[in-house]
Amino acid sequence: MAPQVAFIGLGGMGKGVAAKLAEWLGSGKAPGYSGPLVVYNRTTATAQGFAHETPGVTAVATVAEVVPAKIVFSLLANDAAADAVLGDYLSARAADGASHPAIYVNAATLLPATVKRQAAAAAKAGVEFVNMSVFGRPDAAATGSLVAVPAGPAAARQALAPLLPAFAGRGVWDLGEDPATSASFKLIGNFWISSQIEVAAECLALGAKNGIEDSAVLTMLETFLPSPIPIGYARRMGAGGYSTETGFAIDLGSKDLGHIRARAADSACPLPWADVAYIHLLQTKARHGGSLDWGAMFLAVRDNCGLPSNSKQE
Amino acid sequence: MAPQVAFIGLGGMGKGVAAKLAEWLGSGKAPGYSGPLVVYNRTTATAQGFAHETPGVTAVATVAEVVPAKIVFSLLANDAAADAVLGDYLSARAADGASHPAIYVNAATLLPATVKRQAAAAAKAGVEFVNMSVFGRPDAAATGSLVAVPAGPAAARQALAPLLPAFAGRGVWDLGEDPATSASFKLIGNFWISSQIEVAAECLALGAKNGIEDSAVLTMLETFLPSPIPIGYARRMGAGGYSTETGFAIDLGSKDLGHIRARAADSACPLPWADVAYIHLLQTKARHGGSLDWGAMFLAVRDNCGLPSNSKQE
Numbered sequence: 001m002a003p004q005v006a007f008i009g010l011g012g013m014g015k016g017v018a019a020k021l022a023e024w025l026g027s028g029k030a031p032g033y034s035g036p037l038v039v040y041n042r043t044t045a046t047a048q049g050f051a052h053e054t055p056g057v058t059a060v061a062t063v064a065e066v067v068p069a070k071i072v073f074s075l076l077a078n079d080a081a082a083d084a085v086l087g088d089y090l091s092a093r094a095a096d097g098a099s100h101p102a103i104y105v106n107a108a109t110l111l112p113a114t115v116k117r118q119a120a121a122a123a124k125a126g127v128e129f130v131n132m133s134v135f136g137r138p139d140a141a142a143t144g145s146l147v148a149v150p151a152g153p154a155a156a157r158q159a160l161a162p163l164l165p166a167f168a169g170r171g172v173w174d175l176g177e178d179p180a181t182s183a184s185f186k187l188i189g190n191f192w193i194s195s196q197i198e199v200a201a202e203c204l205a206l207g208a209k210n211g212i213e214d215s216a217v218l219t220m221l222e223t224f225l226p227s228p229i230p231i232g233y234a235r236r237m238g239a240g241g242y243s244t245e246t247g248f249a250i251d252l253g254s255k256d257l258g259h260i261r262a263r264a265a266d267s268a269c270p271l272p273w274a275d276v277a278y279i280h281l282l283q284t285k286a287r288h289g290g291s292l293d294w295g296a297m298f299l300a301v302r303d304n305c306g307l308p309s310n311s312k313q314e
Numbered sequence: 315m316a317p318q319v320a321f322i323g324l325g326g327m328g329k330g331v332a333a334k335l336a337e338w339l340g341s342g343k344a345p346g347y348s349g350p351l352v353v354y355n356r357t358t359a360t361a362q363g364f365a366h367e368t369p370g371v372t373a374v375a376t377v378a379e380v381v382p383a384k385i386v387f388s389l390l391a392n393d394a395a396a397d398a399v400l401g402d403y404l405s406a407r408a409a410d411g412a413s414h415p416a417i418y419v420n421a422a423t424l425l426p427a428t429v430k431r432q433a434a435a436a437a438k439a440g441v442e443f444v445n446m447s448v449f450g451r452p453d454a455a456a457t458g459s460l461v462a463v464p465a466g467p468a469a470a471r472q473a474l475a476p477l478l479p480a481f482a483g484r485g486v487w488d489l490g491e492d493p494a495t496s497a498s499f500k501l502i503g504n505f506w507i508s509s510q511i512e513v514a515a516e517c518l519a520l521g522a523k524n525g526i527e528d529s530a531v532l533t534m535l536e537t538f539l540p541s542p543i544p545i546g547y548a549r550r551m552g553a554g555g556y557s558t559e560t561g562f563a564i565d566l567g568s569k570d571l572g573h574i575r576a577r578a579a580d581s582a583c584p585l586p587w588a589d590v591a592y593i594h595l596l597q598t599k600a601r602h603g604g605s606l607d608w609g610a611m612f613l614a615v616r617d618n619c620g621l622p623s624n625s626k627q628e
Contacts, residue, residue, distance in 0.1 A: 078569060109569075109570055109573070110573075111573050111576060111577070112524065112577060112580075113576075113580065135538075137561075137562070147537065170537070171537065173530060173533060173534075175526070175530065178525060180524075180525075181524060181525045181526055184520070184521070184524035184525070184526060184577060185521070185524075185526055185530060185534075187520075187570065187573055187574045187577050188517050188520050188521055188524075188526070188531060188534070188574075189534055189538070190567075190570045190571075190574065191516070191517060191520065191571070191574045191585070191587075191588055191591075192513060192517050192534065192535070192538065193538070193543055193547075194567060194570075194571060194588075194591045194595075194608065194611075195509075195513040195516075195517075195587055195591060196513070196543060196544040196547060196548075197547045197548075197551070197591070197608060197609050197611055197612070198587065198590065198591045198594065198611060198615075199506060199509040199510070199513065200544070200547060200548035200551060200612075201551060201594075201611060201612035201615040201616075202505070202509075202615055203502050203505060203506050203509075204548070204551060204552060204612065204615075205612075205615045205616055205619050205621060206498070206501075206502050206505065207498070207499070207502055208616075208619075208621055209619055209621070210426070210494075210495060210498035210499075210502075211492060211494075211495045211498070212489065212495055212498060212499055212502065214552035215552075216487060216489065216499065217502060217548075217552075218545075218548060218549060218552055219487060220487075220499075220502070220503055220506065221506070221544065221545055221548050222545055223461065223484070223485065224449075224503070224506065224507070225539060225540075225544055225545060226539075226540055229507055229510065230510040230514070230535065230539055231532075231535055231536055231539060233507075233510060233511045233514060234510075234511075234514035234518070234531075234532060234535050235532060237511070237514060237515060237518060238518060238528035238529075238531075238532055247451075248451070253504075253508060255392060255423075256423055256501065256504045256508075257504075257505070257508060259423070259424075259425050259501055260501045260502075260504065260505045262425060262427075263425070263426060263498060263501050266426075266427065267619075268619060268620060269619040270615075270618050270619055271505070272586075272590045273505075273509055273512065273587060273590060274505055274508075276512065276586045276587060276590075277505075277508045277509060277511070277512045280512065280515075281508075294508065294511060295511050297508075297511055297512060297515055298511070298514075298515035298518065298519075301512075301515040301516055301518075301519045301584075302515075302519055302522075304584050305519050305522075305523055305581075305582060305583040305584055306582060307519060307522055307523070
């Protein structure tokens with residue numbers, strides 16, 4: 001019987017995911033699937049070395065050799081590489097005259113527009129396309145503790161499901177039919193992560209310019225991050241809840257952000273994010289008054305991108 | 315014996331703190347201090363009503379009547395009110411010819427420049443000044459579960475210490491001698507909180523513009539906030555650790571932020587914070603190369619405010 005699962009792209013993340021997949025297939029825990037895992041990498045020596053050191057893995061030298069598989073995972077470095085490899089795969093499938101059902105699973109972080117284009121090309125060739133973004137670092141991939149965010153045709157997601165426990169130990173967040181939503185979601189997640197870095201950087205810098213040790217700022221983050229503050233505000237914003245019964249009024253918040261910006265100016269510490277948050281508070285005040293909770297700065301963000309107000313208070 | 319502790323400013327926060335202080339004084343848990351708590355409010359009826367309903371509280375009608383106290387807490391709405399009341403207090407003390415040691419404790423969120431000016435005015439009148447910013451909402455004040463951040467003369471902080479457990483149930487973060495650092499710290503904390511709101515708002519908006527339910531974004535926040543991501547990056551930035559062994563390279567991060575901005579453009583969803591983070595990544599890349607962890611965007615923030623590089627990798 002031909003191998004059923006193939007994996008393309010053996011970078012730091014790919015190696016971890018592929019190793020866990022091979023182990024999973026070998027263990028018999030995926031009903032309907034068996035090993036070995038066929039791996040392909042554009043640098044062939046990488047695939048050969050990986051197969052040599054990883055039980056249950058067979059290396060191949062051409063994309064054509066993964067065509068027989070029922071499920072092909074792809075985890076490549078960028079949109080251009082991902083486009084090229086999918087193109088090679090679909091060409092090889094056509095050249096083989098292959099018509100068996102196949103599912104192509106992109107796990108790389110690609111533009112939603114790229115994913116949309118790839119899904120259309122795959123569908124045209126009779127291949128179902130699932131975007132399955134993953135969250136986690138290479139060390140999390142190596143221990144099978146990623147989060148996987150699949151989106152694509154229901155039947156394809158169902159066929160894929162028995163394989164996900166191999167590497168998605170921290171959760172599977174199913175986003176439904178449209179592969180592009182998974183790609184967008186991954187970008188939102190990475191935006192959130194980069195925002196945490198920028199927020200912490202600006203807080204540490206303002207501290208350093210005002211005689212406050214990093215350790216004090218870190219104590220604040222360690223105390224407040226697990227507190228109800230960030231999720232509490234996020235939940236209430238999602239629900240359109242801007243009552244000051246549980247929040248802090250825009251007029252008080254904009255006073256404080258004004259103070260923060262004054263401190264930034266006096267200590268020559270540019271804080272672009274304080275400027276943006278302040279402007280969003282003023283915008284919200286101009287349109288909705290100053291007495292809503294400062295979570296209502298979401299109303300300015302919504303307004304600026306054309307979403308209607310979601311306020312339950314008005 | 316004259317009352318030893320006074321409290322000025324009975325807004326939502328003040329009432330909670332004052333009630334817990336009165337209870338604490340009455341319980342005998344503060345060695346060297348006893349009740350009743352003397353309260354003053356610019357609207358006298360508020361103080362009278364509060365004293366009527368709160369055991370261990372005595373209302374007074376003038377600032378002059380708090381002069382005999384050893385410790386005077388003040389929690390007022392803004393810098394102008396705080397300036398006016400401290401001025402009244404110091405004038406009354408001078409008019410009385412009072413020379414007993416006294417400690418004036420500001421708990422309001424004021425500009426560090428205001429705090430500096432107030433501390434100087436107090437010192438000139440023989441009064442020690444402590445800035446003791448507090449974190450927490452009125453409901454946390456009412457249950458004694460605030461964080462208190464005192465800074466001021468060592469002897470004054472020592473004298474204050476037995477009173478803090480009354481209301482600072484979540485922690486006392488002592489910042490040392492300079493009252494202004496406590497005021498700056500409070501601004502950094504409120505900047506961090508407002509940043510969490512803005513980050514969540516932009517993530518929710520980008521989701522809404524790309525077919526992703528709020529609930530999926532909230533699931534992501536609920537999963538990643540308690541994860542090692544935000545604190546891990548913050549700690550490594552503080553330590554100048556930008557190795558990609560545990561992080562994500564600038565070149566990969568700037569590719570992703572480029573994708574995020576493209577998605578923002580394509581879905582007409584302004585994301586000013588993505589723009590800032592992207593520019594900081596490019597700035598870091600220009601000066602330090604693209605292979606450091608993307609936490610190195612802190613180097614751009616540091617550079618922009620005149621702090622030296624803290625990189626241990628270079």
